[in-house]
Amino acid sequence: MDLGKLVGGLNTKDIDKVIKLITENKDVLAALERLPQLFDSFGEGLEAAGGRAREAGAVLIGDGAGGVKDALGDVATSLGGISAAISKGVDRLADVAEGLGRVPMADGPAKSIASAAKEIGGAGSALDDLSGSLETIAELLAKVGSALEQLGDKLDESGTQVKGFMG
Known part of the structure; x- marks a missing residue:
């Protein structure tokens, strides 16, 4: 009895080839059975990375309670205030030096005070520059933070899609 004739003209050699293909690739087929689990695991990993x-x-x-951006902004503001206070002190020292310069035999101390005021003024300017640099860094970090949040959203979305791919 020919099985091929019984089932409508199937070639038994073709059936043998299919059976051989299945038996020779049983490891691949077993791996395919785990594919949904792998997709779920990969999706969960993407979601975790997004988080x-x-x-x-x-x-x-920052999330309303402050972050690196806010902390740097606070430091920059403080440095700006210190710089402004130094600038006022320098102006007063310059006034003292000018007044002393008019007093007979006090021009030596007046020059020293004027020189000190100039040095302190330079430090104040450096603090002001540092304040501006910190503000710039804070703004850049805010942009990086925003980009990270957007990346997190996309990773989470991708993870959800991957998990749903096999389900």
Whole structure:
């Protein structure tokens, strides 16, 4: 009895080839059975990475309670205030030096005070420059934080899509 004739003209050699293909590739087929689990695991990993990226962004930007950006902004503001106070002190020292310069035999101390005022003024200018640089860094970190939050959203979205791919 020919099985091929019974089932409508199938060639038994073709059936043998299919059976051989299945038996020779049983490891591949077993791996395919694990594919949904692998997709779920990969999706969960993407979602977790998204969460970490959003957390890093929140640390940089702050979430209402302050972040690196706000802390640097506060430092920059403080440095700007210190620079302004130094500038006022320098102006007063310059006035003292000018007044002393008019007093007979006090021009030596007046020159020393004027020189000290100039040195202190240079330090105040450096603090003012540092304040501006910190503000710039704070703004750049806010942009990086925002980009990290957006990356986190995209990773989370991709993870959800990957997990749903096999389901």
